[in-house]
Amino acid sequence: MSNRDVEIMAKTIYGEARGEGAEGMEAVALVIINRFNARKWFTGYRTEYGVKIPGIAETCLKPRQFSCWNEKDPNYRLLQKVDESDPLFAECLHLAARAIGGLLVDFTNNATFYHTKAVRPKWTAHKSPCYEVGNHLFYNDID
Numbered sequence: 001m002s003n004r005d006v007e008i009m010a011k012t013i014y015g016e017a018r019g020e021g022a023e024g025m026e027a028v029a030l031v032i033i034n035r036f037n038a039r040k041w042f043t044g045y046r047t048e049y050g051v052k053i054p055g056i057a058e059t060c061l062k063p064r065q066f067s068c069w070n071e072k073d074p075n076y077r078l079l080q081k082v083d084e085s086d087p088l089f090a091e092c093l094h095l096a097a098r099a100i101g102g103l104l105v106d107f108t109n110n111a112t113f114y115h116t117k118a119v120r121p122k123w124t125a126h127k128s129p130c131y132e133v134g135n136h137l138f139y140n141d142i143d
Helices: 003-017 021-038 056-061 074-081 089-100
Strands: 044-046 051-054 113-116 131-132 136-139
Touching: 003 056, 003 074, 003 089, 021 089, 021 113, 021 131, 021 136, 044 056, 044 131, 113 131
Parallel strands: none
Antiparallel strands: 044 051, 113 136, 131 136
């Protein structure tokens, strides 16, 4: 994986879960890895020499998948300027590198989606969370 993959994944973790503590941030990292590994419609791809290759950064940046990357989301501007001088972002960089390196144990039950408890997206109809931490509910049965 590239430095870009680590940076974009760390920014996604930071933008989505920086207020959720270590467990919440790790759960979001696991969702990103699970999406990348799933090779489904929610996996992001880049093209190299005419071949589609799944990518961590592309999975994070796939339109309308992680709200922190939506231009109208309040986190979007923050992600444009955050750097490792922010101790929490430095922690996210370390977490992203560990996740990409395969050093995390998936305690989310292979979750590929999540949302905050403040919303109830249509895609959760007739679905049960497989994991819960802080303000987030996680799902592993979204096709």
